[in-house]
Amino acid sequence: QEKSSCLSAALFGEDCEISHEQLYELLKYAALGKSHNATQPSWCRIYHQSHLAGVVVIVLHEMSQLHFYKFYLQFKHLRRVFRHRFTLTPSASFPASLYGEGANLKPQSTAPGLSSPGGECPPPRAGLQRDPIIRKYGEKKQGLTSYTLTLEEQKKNDYPVRGSPECKGYIYTECDQQRTDSSPLFGLDCEMCLTAKGNEVTRVSLVDAQGQCLLNELVKPETTVVNYRTKYSGITKKMLLPVKTRLADIQSRLKKMLPHDAVLVGHSLNSDLQALEMIHPSVIDTSLLFARNAGRRFKLKFLAKAVLGKEIQCEEKLGHDPAEDARAALELAQFFIEQGPAKVAELNLEMLLTAERLAEASQNKAPLQPQGCRVQKQPTEPPQLPRACFLDCLQVTGQKPLLLGREDLAPSGLCQSSLNSSNKQTLQRALEDVPQSTFSIVQFSLGPEDIASQPLAGLCDKVRSKLTDMLTIYAGPFEETFCLKSVKKEFGKCGPIQSLTVVTETFQPYVCIQYEVLEAAQLAVESLNETEVAGSCIKVQRPLTAAMLDCDVLLKELELDVENEGVIYVAGLKNSWTETDLQEEFSQLKDLETLFLPKDLQSGKHRNCCFLKFQKPESAVDALEVLSGWTVKGSKLRTRNALASGHLWRWMQQMNHSKEKQGGSFLDEKMEQLPDSEQDLRKKVKKLDQYIRKLYRSLQNNTLCVVLFPGVN
Numbered sequence: 001q002e003k004s005s006c007l008s009a010a011l012f013g014e015d016c017e018i019s020h021e022q023l024y025e026l027l028k029y030a031a032l033g034k035s036h037n038a039t040q041p042s043w044c045r046i047y048h049q050s051h052l053a054g055v056v057v058i059v060l061h062e063m064s065q066l067h068f069y070k071f072y073l074q075f076k077h078l079r080r081v082f083r084h085r086f087t088l089t090p091s092a093s094f095p096a097s098l099y100g101e102g103a104n105l106k107p108q109s110t111a112p113g114l115s116s117p118g119g120e121c122p123p124p125r126a127g128l129q130r131d132p133i134i135r136k137y138g139e140k141k142q143g144l145t146s147y148t149l150t151l152e153e154q155k156k157n158d159y160p161v162r163g164s165p166e167c168k169g170y171i172y173t174e175c176d177q178q179r180t181d182s183s184p185l186f187g188l189d190c191e192m193c194l195t196a197k198g199n200e201v202t203r204v205s206l207v208d209a210q211g212q213c214l215l216n217e218l219v220k221p222e223t224t225v226v227n228y229r230t231k232y233s234g235i236t237k238k239m240l241l242p243v244k245t246r247l248a249d250i251q252s253r254l255k256k257m258l259p260h261d262a263v264l265v266g267h268s269l270n271s272d273l274q275a276l277e278m279i280h281p282s283v284i285d286t287s288l289l290f291a292r293n294a295g296r297r298f299k300l301k302f303l304a305k306a307v308l309g310k311e312i313q314c315e316e317k318l319g320h321d322p323a324e325d326a327r328a329a330l331e332l333a334q335f336f337i338e339q340g341p342a343k344v345a346e347l348n349l350e351m352l353l354t355a356e357r358l359a360e361a362s363q364n365k366a367p368l369q370p371q372g373c374r375v376q377k378q379p380t381e382p383p384q385l386p387r388a389c390f391l392d393c394l395q396v397t398g399q400k401p402l403l404l405g406r407e408d409l410a411p412s413g414l415c416q417s418s419l420n421s422s423n424k425q426t427l428q429r430a431l432e433d434v435p436q437s438t439f440s441i442v443q444f445s446l447g448p449e450d451i452a453s454q455p456l457a458g459l460c461d462k463v464r465s466k467l468t469d470m471l472t473i474y475a476g477p478f479e480e481t482f483c484l485k486s487v488k489k490e491f492g493k494c495g496p497i498q499s500l501t502v503v504t505e506t507f508q509p510y511v512c513i514q515y516e517v518l519e520a521a522q523l524a525v526e527s528l529n530e531t532e533v534a535g536s537c538i539k540v541q542r543p544l545t546a547a548m549l550d551c552d553v554l555l556k557e558l559e560l561d562v563e564n565e566g567v568i569y570v571a572g573l574k575n576s577w578t579e580t581d582l583q584e585e586f587s588q589l590k591d592l593e594t595l596f597l598p599k600d601l602q603s604g605k606h607r608n609c610c611f612l613k614f615q616k617p618e619s620a621v622d623a624l625e626v627l628s629g630w631t632v633k634g635s636k637l638r639t640r641n642a643l644a645s646g647h648l649w650r651w652m653q654q655m656n657h658s659k660e661k662q663g664g665s666f667l668d669e670k671m672e673q674l675p676d677s678e679q680d681l682r683k684k685v686k687k688l689d690q691y692i693r694k695l696y697r698s699l700q701n702n703t704l705c706v707v708l709f710p711g712v713n
Contacts, residue, residue: 016085016086016087016645017086017087017088017089017293017294018043018086018087018088018089019088019089019130020088020089021130022041022042022043023088023706023708025039025041025042025043026041026043026044026046026706027055027057027706029041029046029049030046030049030052030055030704031055031438031439033049033050034049042348042350042351042354043350043354044354046704051702052702052703052704053438053699053700053701053702053703054434054435054437054438054439054440054699054700054703054704055438055439055440055703055704055705055706056434056440056442056695056699056703056704056705056706057440057441057442057706057708058442058443058444058692058695058705058706058707058708059405059441059442059443059444059707059708059710060444060445060688060707060708060709060710061405061443061444061445061446061710062445062446062710062711063446063709063710063711064709064710064711065087065088065709065711066459066460066463066711067459067685067709068709069463069467070459070462070463071681071682071685072554072557072558073550073553073554073557074682074685074686074689075685075689076686076689077689077690077692077693077696078689078692078707079557079561079562080562081562081693081696082562082705082707083562083563085563085645088708088709088710090711128342128345128346131345132291132292132293133290133291133341133344133345134341134342134345135291136291136341137291137341138341139340139341139342140340140341140342141337141339141340141341142337142340143180143181143337144179144181144183144185144263144284144333144337145179145180145181145183147284147289147333147336147337148179148263148282148283148284149283149284149285149288153288154270154283156603156604157270157285157288157604158270158274158604158605159269159270159273159274159283160270160273160274160277160278160279161279162279162281167277167279169277170277170278170279171251171255171277171278171279172278172279173254173255173258173262173278173279173280173281174255174260175258175259175260175261175262175280175281175282176260176281177259177260177261178261179261179263179282180261183261183262183263183282184208184209184259184261184262184263185208185209185263185265185284185330185333185334186206186207186208186209186214186258186262186263186264186265186330187205187206187207187208187264187265187266187326187327187328187329187330188204188205188206188264188265188266188269188272188326189204189205189266189267189272189322189323189325189326189329190203190204190205190271190272190275190276190322191203191232191233191234191235191319191320191322192229192233192271192275193221193225193227193228193229193233193235194225194226194227194228194229194581195221195222195223195224195225195226196223196224196226197221197222197223198576199271199274199275199576200219200221200222200223200247200275201219201221201247201250201275201276202218202219202220202221202225202233202235202240203216203217203218203219203233203234203235203322204216204217204219204250204254204276204322205217205321205322205323205325205326206254206257206326207323207326207327207330209330209334211327211330211331213323213327214257215253215254215257216322216323217245217250217253218235218239218240218243218245219243219245219246219247219249219250220240220243220244220245220246221240221247222246222247225237225240229319229584230318230319231319232319232320232580233319233320234317234318234319234320234321235319247276247277250276251276251277251278254276254278258280261282262280262282263282263283263284264280264282264283264284265283265284265286265326265329265330265333266283266285266286266326266329267285267286267287267300267303267325267328267329267332268285268287268297269283269284269285269329270285271578284333286300286303286329286332286333286336287300289332289333289336290303290307290332290336290344290349292350295599295604298349298353300312300313300325300328300329300332301313302349302353302356303328303332303349304328304332306347306349306352306353307332307335307344307347307349308328308331308332308335310328310331312324312325312328313325400437401437401439401440401441402433402434402437402439402440402441403440403441403443404426404429404430404433404434404440404441404442404443405426405441405442405443405444405445423444423445423687423688423691424691426442426443426444427444427691427694427695430442430695430698431694431695431698434695434698434699435698435699435700442695444688444691444692446681446684446685446688462547465547466547466548468514469542469543469545469547469548469551470518470521470542470548470551470554470555471498471514471515471516471517471518471520471521472512472513472514472515472521472542472543473512473513473515473521473524473525473540473541473542474503474510474511474512474513474540474541474542474543475487475491475510475511475513475524475528475533475538475539475540476503476506476508476509476510476511476536476538476539477506477507477508477509477510477536477538478508478509478510478511478533478534478535478536478538479508479509479534479535479536480508480509482509482534482535482536483534483535484500484502484511486533486534487500487511487533487534488500490528490533490534491511491513491524491528491533492608493571493572493636493638494515494520494521494523494524494527494528494571494572494638495515495516495517495519495520495521495523495569495571495607495608495609496515496516496517496520496598496607496608496609497513497514497515497516497520498514498515498516499513499514500512500513500514516607517569517598517607517609517644518555518558518643518644519569519571519609519640519642519643519644520571520609521542522555522640522643523569523571523638523640524540525540525541525542526640527638528540529541555643558643558644559641559642559643561645563645564641564642564643564644564645565617565620566593566613566614566615566616566617566619566620567611567612567613567614567620567641567642567645568611568612568614568620568623568624568627568639568640568641568642569609569610569611569639569640569641569642569643570609570610570611570612570627570637570638570639571608571609571637571638571639572608572609572635572636572637572638573607573608573609573610573632573635573637574608574635575605575606575607575608577606578597578606579595579597582595582597582610583595585632586612589612589614589619589623589626589627590614590619590622590623591614591615591616591619592612592613592614592615592619592623593613593614593615594612594613595610595611595612595613596610596611596612596613597610598610598611611642620641623639624639624640624641627639692707
């Protein structure tokens with residue numbers, strides 16, 4: 001949390017996870033500015049760093065994201081004041097990643113930008129090991145067959161495959177010959193228009209490995225065009241009027257043109273093959289080849305600029321040129337194969353993308369500098385992150401870092417004040433010393449005995465159990481002969497369903513539905529309770545357990561959470577709609593800033609809901625009124641205020657996938673009073689929250705304050 005808003009975070013959709021390296025970048029630049037080779041962080045921007053009064057890092061030792069949500073109500077001040085939250089990826093050694101442990105931290109006459117012998121900077125390639133491209137492919141160059149999608153990858157990413165019921169009637173290219181690293185590459189791209197049937201191909205382009213265009217043809221759709229999407233497709237009604245070529249003609253021509261060992265290359269090629277209604281066994285998808293974390297993908301336009309130094313999809317042109325896009329995807333694949341994963345990772349594409357977004361946000365028209373090109377340019381070396389010299393540099397500039405906390409938590413060499421003390425003593429000392437220090441680390445801890453009283457596995461089970469109960473609703477009673485399909489369809493309009501089972505132990509049947517998102521369960525309770533579903537007037541309610549007695553309070557606090565300000569949830573979407581479709585539909589909403597279309601972590605498929613973030617809270621309120629009962633392409637939308645922020649939503653998904661709930665609810669496991677140890681722990685967490693509030697209020701304006709939940713490891 002920054003007083004006087006000196007930091008602007010680049011948050012887009014799911015980008016709510018940061019690594020320890022990114023945290024280190026932030027702290028280093030905040031403390032040092034442009035001295036000692038410090039640079040702006042790759043993932044956010046600090047404006048007017050020289051105006052910073054200081055940096056304060058509050059570490060809540062042995063507490064993790066799990067503890068934050070377990071004691072969400074107790075962390076009242078923390079969640080109301082600190083507006084930016086990020087999931088921190090695991091680290092082998094948290095103290096070393098934060099403090100640069102092992103560095104020689106005594107004042108010395110080290111030249112600026114150089115580290116002492118005890119704290120050497122890692123070689124340039126050391127940071128690459130964590131790059132998603134290196135994790136996926138390794139560092140060594142490989143032939144093209146190493147980058148073609150496996151059958152499982154094709155299924156996961158919605159490619160048409162043989163034997164799939166959804167692909168009945170699709171044409172197989174019959175390119176069954178064994179692929180080798182010298183097999184020919186072909187770039188493919190299509191443009192689609194929206195018709196009464198759905199997305200239909202209206203233009204197809206195929207280019208060979210030399211970039212020569214072999215096919216660039218307009219196609220007459222089978223049904224009436226509903227939306228030409230001229231802005232993206234470049235297709236107009238006038239262009240299609242004289243066209244006689246049909247999809248079957250294109251399928252036949254492609255089948256004849258492709259050699260039996262052909263490898264097709266494209267960007268999100270699955271949508272092109274689906275629209276072509278064709279199946280091809282060997283593909284390279286550049287949206288997956290240039291891998292990113294958390295299932296995100298780079299856009300083709302960005303990759304062409306950053307990697308190849310080429311401008312495509314220019315705004316001056318009417319729509320996209322499929323031949324240009326096919327050629328760009330092909331050249332990107334060729335670049336990746338020729339240069340190898342290590343060279344691609346060294347381009348540091350994430351940093352370039354963030355820089356481009358920040359430049360756009362500040363209306364800076366300076367062009368993005370390409371970092372590589374197939375022939376003319378070589379990739380530049382990635383910026384180095386000197387790990388151990390950060391606090392050395394602070395001391396060289398006369399800024400002795402301040403450490404307050406327990407003695408057993410202290411790394412050697414820091415200015416150690418008031419060690420081996422209680423949290424209360426640490427706070428008292430912090431109130432005196434922190435305002436006078438430019439860089440402070442304040443450590444609070446519940447203590448080993450408190451952590452031991454709540455084993456991590458047991459705590460995880462309790463949180464998972466409570467979240468599961470919050471995601472679950474019971475609906476009924478229904479008639480004995482009720483239609484389960486009708487019930488699933490009606491409740492599915494509220495959001496994605498995780499599971500649906502019929503409860504037969506009751507006099508009349510009930511249905512137990514577990515949703516994937518909190519908003520969906522709450523929508524079902526709010527909109528379907530005491531309504532007629534499948535011919536019965538039903539009640540909709542959550543399970544009544546001891547852990548759920550404060551559910552309404554928790555939901556209210558989640559809705560009021562600062563991270564959910566200006567964010568609304570929209571359900572009732574069709575799974576086939578893309579982000580582009582939705583942006584087009586919601587473009588008339590005032591002050592719409594971001595559209596987040598969730599995906600399933602395993603399949604990667606879109607859900608039938610989305611989140612809309614607005615620049616102003618009042619615009620979100622207006623949007624709720626506008627969208628209430630709004631029908632889009634025959635689907636009636638249901639909306640409400642958001643309850644779960646991006647990292648909470650993803651964390652819940654990960655918890656669901658990591659371990660299925662083991663029968664019953666928390667109340668079934670133990671129908672007894674809350675243990676004294678847990679009551680004591682709640683009180684201590686509440687006290688910690690009060691300490692953070694007092695310390696925060698004592699800070700000067702323009703102080704960057706970061707609170708960390710590092711976990712046990």
